[in-house]
Amino acid sequence: MNYSVFSLAKHALSKHQRWPRAWRNASPKKHYDVVVIGGGGHGLATAFHLARDFGVRNVAVLEKGWIGGGNAGRNTTIIRSNYGLPGNIGFYELSMKLWERQEQDLNYNTMVSQRGIINLYHSDGQRDAYARRGNAMRINGIDAELLDQNQLRKMLPFLNYAHARFPVMGGLLQSRAGTARHDAVVWGYARAADRLGVDIIQNCEVTGFVRENGRVTGVETTRGEIGAEKVGMAVAGHSSHVARMAGLKLPIESHVLQAFVSEAIKPLLPGVLTFGAGHFYVSQSDKGGLVFGGDIDGYNSYAQRGNMPVMEDVCEGGMALMPMIGRVRLLRQWGGVMDMSMDGSPIIDRTPVGNLYINAGWCYGGFKATPASGLCFAHLLAKDESHPEASLFRLDRFRRGALIDEKGVGAQPNLH
Amino acid sequence: MADIAHSPAALKRAEAEAAAKPRARGASQARRLAGGGLIDRQKPLSFTFDGKRMSGFAGDTLASALLASGVGLVARSFKYHRPRGVLTAGPEEPNALVELRTGARLEPNSKATTVELFDGLVAKSQNRWPSLRHDVGAVNGALSPLFVVGFYYKTFMWPPKAWEKLYEPAIRRAAGLGSASGVPDPDHYEKAWAHCDLLVVGSGPAGLSAALAAGRAGARVILCENDFMLGGRLLSDAFEIDGRSGAEWAQGAIDELAGMPNVRIMPRTTVFGGYDGGTYGAVERVGDHLPQPSEHQPRQRLWRIVAKRTVDASGAIERPLVFPGNDRPGVMMAGAVRTYLNRFAASPGRRVAVFTNNDDGWRTAQAVLAAGGEIAAVIDPRGVPEAFRMAAAGWRVIEGEVVGTKGTLDALTSVEVADARGGVVTVPCDVLAMSGGWNPAVGLSSFHRGRPVWKDEIAAFVPGKCPTGLTVAGAAKGDLSLGACLQEGFSAGAKAAVEAGLSGSPGEPAQAADEPVAVRALWEVKAPGKAGQKAGQKAFVDFQHDVTADDVRLAQREGFESVEHLKRYTTLGMATDQGKTSNVNGLAILAEAKGEKIPETGTTIYRPPQVPVAIAALAGPNRDEHFHATRLPPSHHWAAKRGAVFVDVGLWKRAQWYPLAHEKDWLESVNREVLAVRNGVGFCDVSTLGKIDVRGRDAGAFLDRVYINTFSSLAVGKARYGVMLREDGFVMDDGTTSRLAEDHYFVTTTTAKAGPVMQHLEFCRQALWPELDVQLASATDQWAQFSVAGLKTRDLLQNLVDPAEDLSNEGFPFMAAREVKLRGGMRARLFRISFSGELAFEIAVPARFGGSLAENLMQAGAAFGVTPYGTEALGTMRIEKGHAAGAELNGWTTAGDLGFGKMMSKKKDFIGRVMAGREELQRPDRPAVVGVKPLNPADRLRGGAHVLPRNAKLGPDTDQGFLTSVCFSPVLGRWIALALVARGRERHGEVVRIYDPLRNGDFEAELCNPVFYDPEGARQRG
């Protein structure tokens, strides 16, 4: 049954006693055409597109905990397509286009909110670097504008222009960027995939691979063995761990990124803002909390919690940029475990192991990728060839040197 | 040290005096008890709430003062805008939130129950319009049948564009509670570090006992108390310890601790988080109890406390009961009622009904009587507990449950009670004190992800695996009774002292009886039969977010069965009270709906901060101009005197250009500086370049391994340009290195990479090649190093150096480097290197003489019109000269891309050599540095513009590169640029399209040799 204001009214009459489950509580079948490991945004979106666009409906998504319990459920929800390098540009724009019709695709209000993102610059060099990026976007038909300080003062009068340690000179604006309600994205894909017949199996951890002469034929799980023609892993943060079960070593490290939210306050910030002279970016959730974050903690970690120096560093950035938030209180602090790849860009590819496919290395930027990642991974799983927009996210690019290193810092994950 | 003015005893004293004198009692404080309490009746304070003037006493919180003044309605809830009153007496308060203070000091969402009253305090109710009593938002309540949990996920989807335009703005306006000031926070904040053997969190009986035991044993103890008064529940309850009243015992303990030099007592200090390595975060509210912080003092101070051991004695939080109408003003926590009566001498109401499922609630009835109040009834599904048989004689006791409440907007008039037989009686009363049992405060003990475990005896979760070094004591551990708290706290403190290696005697623990604490879980009142129909009010679980028991069940039916899904779907526990009163009730109701046991359902994850913390406190002094330190080069003061314009380069402030009075813009100044150099002579402070002394027998061999070219072969007295790669084969940094002695090289790096290169060299030395004898020292700040450039350079320097020095081309050839004597007895280093392409030297003297060097260069060059120049002119000349710099060394370029391919030695191992050989790094169509000249000299180039094939169609495949460095070349009289362009080296002379839509640039230009100026390099060798 479709969600709409009418169905709401209808159910109000029956005191909301009759709402169906958003997705079935499925238990594992013996065998599937495709098993997707990981019930995060990417895994669920992959299942959805397999079922809807490629007619592959005998699909299971295996989640070790509760769906969305990983990074999909703990990210700062920024969506944007303001990348500057071939490989990324087209892919993230594909994703942005999918975001723009997501509510209709899923019949679920994921609150995609295109309130815009502004990356601030504080020096001529930084301005030119953003100009390079923005121009690359425009060449690819993506919206981008370079704001000077006057334009910025009109849009963001509350920034610290008067007493800035590093002058706030302007910013790169992408108006179509914004945020989406992260949990809703997970639930929306789950419900839509479920309605197409996909089994979403929670509390089902993959503990190993079943292999016949080198090729994967299924997975071992905490809920028994499950056979599969093909297995796709989308286990962000735990990719090395799962890949090791198949004897693979990846160009990936697991790092913690923290995020913070303030007490809910009345509307204060228009869109998404990133500080160019420190580690701080922020937006305001529909609930009213300032949602902000900064740099990763900087050392390998699976602890899913952060430390104090980064929290202080982020708040220093916040106060340097907008001292008006000083008396707003920080309500909660958390962390997520992410795949940090060696060039800061993702991997969507086959693996050297037959029937095993990988979707990994999303670093701190994979939420915005969710729709396109799902579509492209589904494409790869269904057709055994890369989607055109994901054709550079290859596993062997590190060996060949075809790196996609937006930051230009090289093979050191904690610097990306 | 403890703020003695606010210690219980001091206030008792003050009160005695007060009793003697005629009452100094705030006229409007109708509900203030005639006597008792730990408030200072000698210090009346006045404040306003929603513009209405009221009064209270020192020692009050805003909440207690409001109650004493008879204010029942203080706030509106988040979603349905329901009228709400004060529920608790602590940081767990979900209802009584106000906008505190005004203007730039406005603090939204301040909990009236934790705000310490001060004279002139101004508070405003929030999330209501036009007023607290008449709030149109209340219609949401009427619409609640539609606004069920999760409703917005199911609608607002059409038309697609309407979300940003229509629905979202409306939702956002409705959401949020208070407003931020919108202007910079005017107060100062500080950070500090503290170290101790034992950190004690909380100053109740458990905390005080722990501090006493450890302190007596000689341990360095820090005792942090969130409240402005120490004592915890001892301030609220009529306890007896060692034959004295609890409050008196607490005062004794505080006095003893205050007398110990090894103990630091920190009131108004909240330990908000525990992090790795025994590091705890705490916020000290230095000036929040004052109208504004006193001079030279911060508003708040962030403490990083490093503790060998920690005792978490943060107590327990009382649980509301979930029954229809439980959110009405006048319904309060039973423990809070005792706090208001005993500590604040403020009566929430005369006629009190108690609804409890545990023995502690009954003690509220006793407290009410003791305070001269009246017991309307005690309602307990268990009937009268054994322990209270005597006391309860003559009380109206109903074995049953409350199933509804009646009252006005701001007061309770009666409660509906369903008795055991299903009959419903109406009990008139103006306060309902409820107690659902106590939840140990498991926050701090769970922040390292140890999951709390269920304890049936107290029907609550208690700490599970605790962070290393932390032990829990008292109510926080689930030992709810006083005797146990004292004992537990004491032994925890004594143990910590021993573990910290102290042998002193902890003395004796204090003694007290254990009060009854029996409880029978009651997660939700389900009114039987007849009462069922009668009720029909909402039963709230999360008061602030208006999450009801029905909402919990609806979420469960829709499949949000994981407790984490429940939280995210209903927002239960996500309000400013962090679910302190709602989490456990919510998950218990979920467990029942799922037919699970509570421990199976489990808790959500506990995260810091334990209570919300002001963002400014976490930033401390690092804001505004002090966000980061500032580095000043040796000529800074001199340049400032000349009116230089400065630019931030990393942390450095460098002179960007030196404007003259008549010059109309920066370009005019920069052009003048460039031409002055090219036609005469000028100088520029380049001290910010990284400088590293590389010494030791194997210094040469070492540099051979870190540079692509060879340095062991460099002659003493010579300099050589070098390029370093990262191990992945891309360029890391470049610079000139001079050999000053057999075993002494002087390496320079780019300003930006000085730190990273030093770290890299140390790694190579210590981790990769320990066998080499190499020593490294940073000399960046040691030398004032200026570049002196231009035709007349030699003439100028001849004036400055000792006559004995030979600066002729033979005596001091290109790329020579050595020590020289200067007139006036100064020693200096002279390097004949050129960034500008002119005849140039770099001259270095000890940094303290940087100012003098500038003066003396001016003097020595006066005859030649010597001109100081800044970073802009420096950049212009290097671009004219085609030197790659920061913008070209962007982390994506190989030595080949930059034109240094031939420098890469094939005879030795060096960092990055192997990976630089990868196919993609060798492709012929890689970008290369080229020069760019607009066909029309009037066209202005801009950094970041892209290079496309002439009349190309826009699209992914047409992008061929971009402009990295741009300047106006005064010698060529036009804008020129360096660019990284695919196959650039082969394309000199080709016309391309320069595309810069961001700045409306779109014109044609010619690719050319990047060396625009003096390609043969005759001038620098001249």
Next chain:
Amino acid sequence: MAEFAWDAAPPLGGVFVAGRSGAAAGSPGVRLEERRGLSLVQVMAHRGKWPAVEAAAESLFKAKPPARPAALFADRATLVWSGPGQFLILGAGDGFADPLAPYAQAFREAASLSDQSDGRALIRVSGRHARDTLAKVSSLDLHPAVFPVGAAAATSVDHTNVGLWRAPDAADGAPVFDLLVFRSFAPSLWERLAASGAEYGVDSAAGDFSEAA
């Protein structure tokens, strides 16, 4: 050609005015002093040559150099540990004479020397609130039992490297700490120290190293 004058500009010249700042009541709780006119030589032992370094140091100072974090107050100079196999020789210097000269011979075989005389500024923090002031900038535990006279540390303050050691107590028994910071950072550090001490009352001064005890 006229002669050229070379005036030494101290790292904190023009950054502060000597005298009282912050809280004005009572006697100042903390004293900040820039100690000017340094000679500072970093000694870095060659591979395996620590014993030889000790010998050389003893010949010069009649004392073993610190092999672990410590500051040693010899009669001709103060020796401060600055890292494994490294220490600083701190004395008075006018910047004209080559600071390495007096030591080059003795350490020739044993160690590399690097002139740091102009690379650092020396700030002395003393007074009854010296510890409270430093607690706001330093993460070290400066409790007397943990950080006695002669204790030293290579540490950082506000993300900047700082050498910190405890000198003998002042006449009034108040503790005395010396902070050695990179010259270009000195003004920022000074300002942070002055702000941190403000609530106790600050007395700022400049002194010549050779004069100070």
Next chain:
Amino acid sequence: MRINCPFCGEREIGEFSYLGDAAPRRPAYAAEGPELAPEAEEAFFDFVYLRDNPAGEMREHWYHGGGCRAWLVVTRNTLTHEIRTTEPAPGAGASERAA
């Protein structure tokens, strides 16, 4: 987090910077001549890019750049952040080792 520098004692994490896994060893190869053996490229690829990324104990490189400038090898648990040992890198404090 706090790291116990073998030279300085226990210090807060802000004084240190992180490099990563200390297990991969920089390969030796025959550097003479223009053409390198293909194995060299394989070995370096492994060294530069591939990581075990264990969930548990890991030996890793930390730099006490905000202190004594020694490189350290720290054994740390990536699940709990507990540190078991800290040792100097082979060349740190080399002056005290035999030449």
